[in-house]
Amino acid sequence: MAKLDKTVGFIGGGNMAEAMIGGLLAAGVCEASRVHAADVSRDRLAYLKTTFGIHTTGDNCAVVDGCDVLVLAVKPQVMGSVLSTLDAGCGPRLSKKLVITIAAGIPVQTIEGMLASAPGLAVVRAMPNTPALVGCGMCGMYANPHVTSADRGHARAILEATGRVIEFETEALLDAVTAVSGSGPAYVFYFVEAMVKAGENLGLDTKDAFAMTLQTVKGAVTLMEERGESPKELRQKVTSPGGTTEAALRVLREKEFPEIVMTAIEAACQRAGELSRQYV
Ligand SMILES: NC(=O)C1=CN([C@@H]2O[C@H](COP(=O)(O)OP(=O)(O)OC[C@H]3O[C@@H](n4cnc5c(N)ncnc54)[C@H](O)[C@@H]3O)[C@@H](O)[C@H]2O)C=CC1
Numbered sequence: 001m002a003k004l005d006k007t008v009g010f011i012g013g014g015n016m017a018e019a020m021i022g023g024l025l026a027a028g029v030c031e032a033s034r035v036h037a038a039d040v041s042r043d044r045l046a047y048l049k050t051t052f053g054i055h056t057t058g059d060n061c062a063v064v065d066g067c068d069v070l071v072l073a074v075k076p077q078v079m080g081s082v083l084s085t086l087d088a089g090c091g092p093r094l095s096k097k098l099v100i101t102i103a104a105g106i107p108v109q110t111i112e113g114m115l116a117s118a119p120g121l122a123v124v125r126a127m128p129n130t131p132a133l134v135g136c137g138m139c140g141m142y143a144n145p146h147v148t149s150a151d152r153g154h155a156r157a158i159l160e161a162t163g164r165v166i167e168f169e170t171e172a173l174l175d176a177v178t179a180v181s182g183s184g185p186a187y188v189f190y191f192v193e194a195m196v197k198a199g200e201n202l203g204l205d206t207k208d209a210f211a212m213t214l215q216t217v218k219g220a221v222t223l224m225e226e227r228g229e230s231p232k233e234l235r236q237k238v239t240s241p242g243g244t245t246e247a248a249l250r251v252l253r254e255k256e257f258p259e260i261v262m263t264a265i266e267a268a269c270q271r272a273g274e275l276s277r278q279y280v
């Protein structure tokens, strides 16, 4: 992966920031000396410094001053206070920088509005997911009109260090991204939990049931990736007429499994929209 000739600063050094910092360093996109992070937790800062050898501070404005690209990686609930402090303390100094926000449900307009002393701010809103922690993330991104094509490339380079990136021209689609891939790992974990429980109910011990389920999910994913066949075609190949898979799929259909999944994802999308309106 190409090296980024930029310094990157993180406000909030929690799980997602850790995943992104780890990805940037592992992929060689940035050197540790060019990464800064601020957090209110001294323990987090000590952990990040020891683990990655990056610059750490308790002062959010010091990170702004030390970076070309600022990643906002705090929880949505504290974003308001973080942004108003930044705006008062170092807002005008943000105007030449690229801001990437990964907070769920906070619209670009809100970020721009709260950092009003940096008019024309270039903001990328991104929605990553937790497999970023192992370099296998899926991230949707939207760039506001102030983001130059060079900065779009920089944002992509930073986000691609932890996995795949798809860019959207319409910010509203990030609600769908949040519902499908942002929250998506949780649906897969839930499905795995249910498969393991089913195995246990049928007499398998937990360790074996988990190992079998995990390898099955991994194998199915690899099959979908490596063969040019649709999930439907691959499903049909497992399903022998009058056989065991058919018996299981009949129950899934009768219990409206596809509708349940679709309704659940629609609920996540709706919630993402509600959160966005809440933070406008
Ligand atoms: N967990 C997930 O699956 C996903 C999370 N996100 C978003 O990523 C963002 C970060 O989430 P996580 O890393 O999971 O949260 P986290 O709670 O692990 O990290 C947030 C960090 O911000 C720090 N912090 C709190 N107040 C601060 C302040 N005033 N100044 C500086 N740092 C402060 C906290 O000490 C904490 O270390 C959230 O906005 C979330 O919506 C996005 C996609 C997926």
Ligand SMILES: O=C(O)[C@@H]1CCC=N1
Pocket (backbone or CB within 6 Å): 104, 178, 182, 183
């Ligand atoms: O549950 C949430 O709201 C966040 C956004 C996507 C994953 N976690």
